[in-house]
Amino acid sequence: MNLFNAMEVSSSGLNAQRTATHAISMNLANIHTTRTDEGGPYLRKQAILSSSPIPSRFSGILAERMNPGLLGVKAEVRTDDTRNHEMIFDPTHPHADESGYVTLPNVNLLEEMVGLLAAVRSYEANVTAFNSAKSMVLKSLEIGK
Amino acid sequence: MGDLKIQEILSPSLGRGVGGRKVAHDPISDFKKILNKSVREANDLFAQADQATQAMTFGQKDVHQAMIALEQANLAFRLMIQVRNKMISAYEEIMRMQV
Numbered sequence A: 001m002n003l004f005n006a007m008e009v010s011s012s013g014l015n016a017q018r019t020a021t022h023a024i025s026m027n028l029a030n031i032h033t034t035r036t037d038e039g040g041p042y043l044r045k046q047a048i049l050s051s052s053p054i055p056s057r058f059s060g061i062l063a064e065r066m067n068p069g070l071l072g073v074k075a076e077v078r079t080d081d082t083r084n085h086e087m088i089f090d091p092t093h094p095h096a097d098e099s100g101y102v103t104l105p106n107v108n109l110l111e112e113m114v115g116l117l118a119a120v121r122s123y124e125a126n127v128t129a130f131n132s133a134k135s136m137v138l139k140s141l142e143i144g145k
Numbered sequence B: 001m002g003d004l005k006i007q008e009i010l011s012p013s014l015g016r017g018v019g020g021r022k023v024a025h026d027p028i029s030d031f032k033k034i035l036n037k038s039v040r041e042a043n044d045l046f047a048q049a050d051q052a053t054q055a056m057t058f059g060q061k062d063v064h065q066a067m068i069a070l071e072q073a074n075l076a077f078r079l080m081i082q083v084r085n086k087m088i089s090a091y092e093e094i095m096r097m098q099v
Helices: A002-029 A058-066 A109-140 B006-014 B027-057 B063-095
Strands: A046-053 A071-078 A087-089 A101-103
Touching: A002 A046, A002 A071, A002 A109, A002 B063, A109 B063, B027 B063
Parallel strands: none
Antiparallel strands: A046 A071, A087 A101
């Protein structure tokens, strides 16, 4: 339904920001994780956003075909941050290497907190956009009253 | 605005088809169709909202997805109510007509 296009777009924005917060929570929870299933320390996760046609529902696909250029956003969690890991000297640590160094995850607390703030604000902005679309629809129902 | 011609205004309600042929036009089934359509749309969205709420409680969907589905159902319902109001008022207007 044409009425709901703006809402579907906002919905995709909310989903994307939710995924971003998931990635940040994972990074924060694993800020001291020195061993993962793959071996080695935890690798920082990042939500990469890219614009995409509104997914998942038939109405979304139809809306995209009816007015091309109507794009939502989708988020993808990736671990391609290649910055250097900090290493500390702690020979008593079970995960220390032969020379006694422990490799810490490449997660920076301050950076994650700022990213979290940005994601939450963006989420709020999407909620505001959704509510505006809703109040526009409600106003249009008052036409001719 | 161009010239208004009474005949042109009247002809759609008489149901003149292409080439001046008369097409059977059933006002009752039209009335029913419009009302049915809007009720069905609202109902579909309610079913979707119900599904989304259920999926949310099972942890398959986020809260915002359920809320959005609920809001869409709410709006569709309001639209349906407005369609009904308009149709009822049109009906009442016709019933008031002096014969």
